[in-house]
Amino acid sequence: xxxxxxxxxxxxxxxxxxxxxxxxxxxxxxxxxxxxxxxxxxxxxxxxxxxxxxxxxxxxxxxxxxxxxxxxxxxxxxxxxxxxxxxxxxxxxxxxxxxxxxxxxxxxxxxxxxxxxxxxxxxxxxxxxxxxxxxxxxxxxxxxxxxxxxxxxxxxxxxxxxxxxxxxxxxxxxxxxxxxxxxxxxxxxxxxxxxxxxxxxxxxxxxxxxxxxxxxxxxxxxxxxxxxxxxxxxxxxxxxxxxxxxxxxxxxxxxxxxxxxxxxxxxxxxxxxxxxxxxxxxxxxxxxxxxxxxxxxxxxxxxxxxxxxxxxxxxxxxxxxxxxxxxxxxxxxxxxxxxxxxxxxxxx
Numbered sequence: 001x002x003x004x005x006x007x008x009x010x011x012x013x014x015x016x017x018x019x020x021x022x023x024x025x026x027x028x029x030x031x032x033x034x035x036x037x038x039x040x041x042x043x044x045x046x047x048x049x050x051x052x053x054x055x056x057x058x059x060x061x062x063x064x065x066x067x068x069x070x071x072x073x074x075x076x077x078x079x080x081x082x083x084x085x086x087x088x089x090x091x092x093x094x095x096x097x098x099x100x101x102x103x104x105x106x107x108x109x110x111x112x113x114x115x116x117x118x119x120x121x122x123x124x125x126x127x128x129x130x131x132x133x134x135x136x137x138x139x140x141x142x143x144x145x146x147x148x149x150x151x152x153x154x155x156x157x158x159x160x161x162x163x164x165x166x167x168x169x170x171x172x173x174x175x176x177x178x179x180x181x182x183x184x185x186x187x188x189x190x191x192x193x194x195x196x197x198x199x200x201x202x203x204x205x206x207x208x209x210x211x212x213x214x215x216x217x218x219x220x221x222x223x224x225x226x227x228x229x230x231x232x233x234x235x236x237x238x239x240x241x242x243x244x245x246x247x248x249x250x251x252x253x254x255x256x257x258x259x260x261x262x263x264x265x266x267x268x269x270x271x272x273x274x275x276x277x278x279x280x281x282x283x284x285x286x287x288x289x290x291x292x293x294x295x296x297x298x299x300x301x302x303x304x305x306x307x308x309x310x311x312x313x314x315x316x317x318x319x320x321x322x323x324x325x326x327x328x329x330x331x332x333x334x335x336x337x338x339x340x341x342x343x344x345x346x347x348x
Contacts, residue, residue: 012313031089205230261338
């Protein structure tokens with residue numbers, strides 16, 4: 001829990017990882033390109049005091065993970081995402097077994113999501129069902145730009161992708177996290193396009209589509225889709241560290257998200273270990289849209305509480321202590337509803 005100026009915030013970090021980018025795990029030059037690109041994001045968007053050395057960054061392990069999130073980072077619960085990248089890494093990028101072990105030992109703190117690639121077709125679907133029986137995930141993390149043999153990406157509304165989404169429904173896996181944001185070398189930028197979110201969100205209304213990185217650099221496209229689709233959410237991972245290097249840019253991003261999709265559909269994620277949650281949470285609680293950016297309303301304390309944890313807690317059925325909850329009508333008197341929530345505002 002984080003407390004500032006008498007206000008208490010229940011923190012759910014919806015986007016964290018334990019990865020292995022060490023040389024011993026690199027399958028080829030592309031694995032090196034990927035972790036180096038991650039490190040460039042880390043260096044360029046972090047305060048100088050928060051920059052790690054490269055070797056630590058490639059693999060930091062479970063002990064540091066737990067300390068940075070739950071001891072130093074104010075996080076009450078975290079959602080660990082699985083990123084495979086099997087074309088680049090010998091044993092996959094994500095440390096699945098290590099993450100699962102921590103989840104088993106700390107179920108009150110940690111939830112682990114799985115991943116799949118629909119291009120594996122039936123054989124992959126059978127493996128996914130078996131993994132789901134073991135791990136009982138509440139969500140999955142998808143990389144539509146991940147390489148697969150000669151393929152350098154897929155669409156969420158492809159035939160096999162739809163089969164996997166239908167299987168998620170059958171298994172009770174409702175939270176579909178999709179990387180739809182800045183490209184990471186050597187992945188292709190256009191394979192992260194947000195357009196395919198539109199069709200599957202319409203067709204699978206019982207699934208929640210969490211668009212990680214809120215579609216950047218396609219923020220406007222994302223907002224138009226998420227305004228129409230009540231089951232599309234925006235994850236702030238990658239966007240939120242711009243508070244440090246480009247605060248007016250972040251003000252524009254959060255201002256647009258609040259205007260279009262509203263305070264109930266924006267989710268905090270540190271993207272650990274790209275960034276550590278401590279400084280992001282402290283900075284966001286203090287952050288305010290500049291007064292001269294008059295297109296946007298000020299961010300209220302209740303809006304920040306929802307974004308920092310309460311929204312993700314609702315998606316994952318995480319118990320929030322009574323004193324950290326908001327009244328059901330919280331924010332109604334102090335903030336305008338998003339355009340998609342206003343009566344008669346839906347566009348057709």
